[in-house]
Every structure is written in C-alpha cells, then in structure tokens.
Amino acid sequence: MSLTPIGEPRQKITVASLRDNKLQHQPITCLTAYDYASARLVDEAGIDIVLVGDSLAMTMLGYENTLSVTLDEMLHHVKAVRRGVKHALLIADMPYGSYHISPDEAVRNAARYVKKGGAEAVKVEGGEKRAELVRRIIDAEIPVAGHIGLTPQSINVMGGYKVQGKTLNAVEQLMRDAVALDHAGVACIYLEGIPREVAAMITAEVETPTIGIGAGPDCDGQVLVFHDLVNLTFGHAAKFVRRYGDVAALISESVMAFKADVTAHQFPNDSESYHLPKDTQAALETVLHRKRAMR
Numbered sequence: 001m002s003l004t005p006i007g008e009p010r011q012k013i014t015v016a017s018l019r020d021n022k023l024q025h026q027p028i029t030c031l032t033a034y035d036y037a038s039a040r041l042v043d044e045a046g047i048d049i050v051l052v053g054d055s056l057a058m059t060m061l062g063y064e065n066t067l068s069v070t071l072d073e074m075l076h077h078v079k080a081v082r083r084g085v086k087h088a089l090l091i092a093d094m095p096y097g098s099y100h101i102s103p104d105e106a107v108r109n110a111a112r113y114v115k116k117g118g119a120e121a122v123k124v125e126g127g128e129k130r131a132e133l134v135r136r137i138i139d140a141e142i143p144v145a146g147h148i149g150l151t152p153q154s155i156n157v158m159g160g161y162k163v164q165g166k167t168l169n170a171v172e173q174l175m176r177d178a179v180a181l182d183h184a185g186v187a188c189i190y191l192e193g194i195p196r197e198v199a200a201m202i203t204a205e206v207e208t209p210t211i212g213i214g215a216g217p218d219c220d221g222q223v224l225v226f227h228d229l230v231n232l233t234f235g236h237a238a239k240f241v242r243r244y245g246d247v248a249a250l251i252s253e254s255v256m257a258f259k260a261d262v263t264a265h266q267f268p269n270d271s272e273s274y275h276l277p278k279d280t281q282a283a284l285e286t287v288l289h290r291k292r293a294m295r
C-alpha cells in the first residue's frame, strides 16, 4: 500500500528518502522486476525500490543459477524496467564477473548501467571484502547497495543455498560485513538468508537501511522476487516466500481456454473480426455476381 495520501503527487524515492524511512521506522518495500509490464505494475502499486536482480538469470532466462548471466543480458532488462518505473528507486544488480576482476572494470560496468540503463544505484554482493570497491564506485557518483548473508553468486564457495550466520564466528563476520558497508556509505544493505536475530542486531547497529529476504521481520524493509510473489517460479519455494497470487494458474487457464476456442472454431467471432466498408462490400458483390453470370 502506498503511504501517499490520496490526491497528493507521489514523491520520487531516493537514497536519502530511504534513510528517512529508517529514521521514521517506516518499512521500505522492494520487489524485483525484469521487464516493462511488471515494472510498471510494481511502480504504480507504490513499491519503494524496484530491483533488477540477477535472479532474472533463473526467472526470465531459465539458467540454473545466477552465475552465467552477463552484463549485456542484464542491461537489456534494466533498460526495459527503466521505461516502466517513474517513482521507485531503480537498483540494478551487478552480475557475477562484472566487478570481480578489477576496480576500474567494476566502475566502468557500473557507469554503463547508469548511462545506458538509467539505473540509480547498483548492487554488489559481499561485505568487508567489497568495502574498498564500494567506495570506488561511490566516488564515481554511483550509489551502491550491499548484499550480505546468503549471496547467490558465492554458491560454489558456500556449497549450495544455505542459511548463513549460524555460528558465533559467522555472526561476528556478518556484523563486520554490515559495519564495513555502512562505513563505506552504501545506500542500503540486502540481508539474505540469515537468522532473524542476526538481522535484528545488524539493523539496530547500522545507520544504513537494511532490506531483508529470508532475514525475518526486524529489517528496515523487505524484498521478494516478483516471480515468487505471484507463483511464476517453477519448483520448490523457499521458507520465506509468501505467495500473494497465482499468475501461473491464470496463464495456464487462459492459454487452455484459447486453445479450446480455436479448435472448436469459437475464436475469433464476428464481432472480433474486421469488416469491409458497406460500399466496398456492395461493389464486390456486384463484381462477383457478374462473374458468376458470365460462367
């Protein structure tokens, strides 16, 4: 639900306004979107942040994980989403390999997202070890979102999608990661797949707004993958997913109804067809009548 009173123009969400949300304890809403139509619907519903997540590797492109998606593939979707978003803050995920090789290349890639895609911030995965890089990107006037906990681009190192921060050492490392990103000046920190107690501690400790996914209710905001929200992801849903609609069922029913109508000669009907203008029809009938008479 939008917090904008009826009749007042909706304000543009900015990095600064997210900080105000945290200070005023006003929960931040974030959804992923990967194309023009869904971005428009999400933006018009009053969601604060639209994230073009690299989860599009799976949801839109059918890859097995996020590792294969390229910056060019991502950019194609960022541009489409940009055309659909007016008020929300638009964050674009830096895909695996686009910020790991050198800081110069990372800044160049982030700037490409801004120049060509119209992104207002970029997201990178990792905490303490990314703090320097985050500073470099911010120095190039590009706001950065952090992402710690279960970071899907580290799947091969983590040995699968596993909840992080379960031991004392791991909790301490997560806290160091969050504080390092906070000091580096990130716009927000995504907390994924960590115990709610740890997310609550981090949220209380840092000045940066935290956005949780599988991190419990005490974060400053919550994000879900659009396809999870509306049941468009095939297969098992994670524990933290709440389905708010069943678009898969709606699409399947619509497609099957179309097929049934076409096979039964029920689509299209006369009112769904174009017709000749009356005078052309009359002239055509005269011509056909003459031709038949000459046979």
Ligand code: KIV
Binding pocket: 032, 052, 053, 054, 055, 056, 093, 147, 190, 192, 213, 223, 224, 225
């Ligand atoms: O790629 C993505 O969708 C994400 C969110 C789950 C935070 O990074």
